[in-house]
């Protein structure tokens with residue numbers, strides 16, 4: 001991807017961060033400073049963003065390694081301020097393969113959520129108020145909540161997000177690949193519109209994600225119309 005800097009190579013796959021990523025770090029630092037005007041809050045918030053992006057790299061690596069099992073190489077993994085992208089050499093049109101690859105990412109988050117749940121003291125935290133609070137909450141509890149949130153968010157059936165790929169794969173077991181893609185695209189577009197509405201209300205980042213979903217869905221549908229005309 002253009003405007004990206006290579007930071008590490010994992011399992012033979014180059015990991016890049018996009019040039020806009022430092023802006024997110026800066027934003028995290030500044031907004032968290034304003035509250036208590038304490039520089040350590042900034043450092044802590046920026047550190048948490050870095051850890052968060054480490055988690056996203058592992059999620060993308062989950063997709064990449066699952067794809068590798070089916071002989072599909074991954075060109076690279078890029079971190080954008082809105083999340084990660086693993087660029088697979090191709091998207092398999094065998095539903096079972098797409099299903100496994102799509103679920104591999106969120107599975108990593110489920111595994112990490114369980115790990116952090118145990119590290120946070122396991123069952124002791126059950127029944128307590130589990131509001132996410134970067135400064136008051138325990139680190140492991142926060143990391144568990146982040147992984148749960150990433151699992152749920154990625155499984156929203158907003159094609160071409162992971163949940164949307166799961167939907168397409170399931171539909172493609174009964175319908176033609178093209179028909180399955182068309183339905184998944186429509187559902188993805190409905191979610192994109194919903195994200196725009198929620199973005200105005202809660203977090204503008206959702207609007208950016210909605211644009212990516214919409215463009216991604218339309219682009220992939222166009223490709224499938226070309227490769228699988230019936």
Ligand SMILES: [Zn+2]
Nearest residue numbers: 105106154162
């Ligand atoms: Zn994913």
